[in-house]
Amino acid sequence: MPTRLELRGLGKSYVPGKPVLHQIDLCFDTPTLTAIIGPSGTGKSTLIRCINRLVEPSQGDIWLDGVSLRQLNTEGLRQTRARIGMVFQEYNLVERLSVMENLLTGVLGHTPAWRAWLRRFAPEDIDRAWQTLGLVGLQDFVNARADSLSGGQRQRVGIARAVMQSPALLLADEPTSSLDPKTSADIMDLLKQVGQQRSIPVIVNMHDVALAKRCADRIVGMHQGQVVFDGPAQQLSDTDLHTIYGGRSWLD
């Protein structure tokens, strides 16, 4: 059974009286890739950060497999965060460590501190890291230092590190914004493949509409902190894009 993530009446105001998210109701319960699109400043990152509670919601709640994220204590939050894989625009790798070491730091939440500190990782974690490197096509780079890799390879490490957590859900905030178009498409395809292979929902913030239409199963369009489109990627029309992006050309 895939994870069920539900946002109910989610709202966020960083400044009282100036909400940046309004009454968001969304459900993710299939191993599909959802792209969240919308103009810059419309609340996409805030939405993603509310899901793993890097940002504290102001209203509403988030339910992960029937557990209310807003009611978790510190330990519950730690456990839940360990189930949510995050992929970042700037990769967030440890530059001077090897690809293998970067992957193994992804299981630190499950590794006793002394072991992590001594970099003595469990053999089963090392096996899993090899398998995960195969999944992302980086087995030949296992000993390469992160800072020697190309952008696309670095993002593959970022994805592999998230997969190492055995996440119930994968979140990515603009994972392709620093990459060229071909590499971006490859990374989106990989995220989709990971979701299907692991049978987990994948939610990706992005600003490239053409790429979202080509790669995503579902598109959520946001405008000024509200969801104004939610449907299959093929159904996103130019009229919908006008609603999402306003009068501005969505091609720029």
Ligand SMILES: Nc1ncnc2c1ncn2[C@@H]1O[C@H](COP(=O)(O)OP(=O)(O)O)[C@@H](O)[C@H]1O
């Ligand atoms: N930490 C913060 N404190 C105050 N305002 C913020 C903070 N983070 C984001 N905002 C504001 O919230 C709005 C939504 O931002 P964001 O979620 O980053 O949008 P997007 O990812 O769609 O570009 C913007 O107006 C932004 O300036």
Ligand SMILES: [Mg+2]
């Ligand atoms: Mg953002």
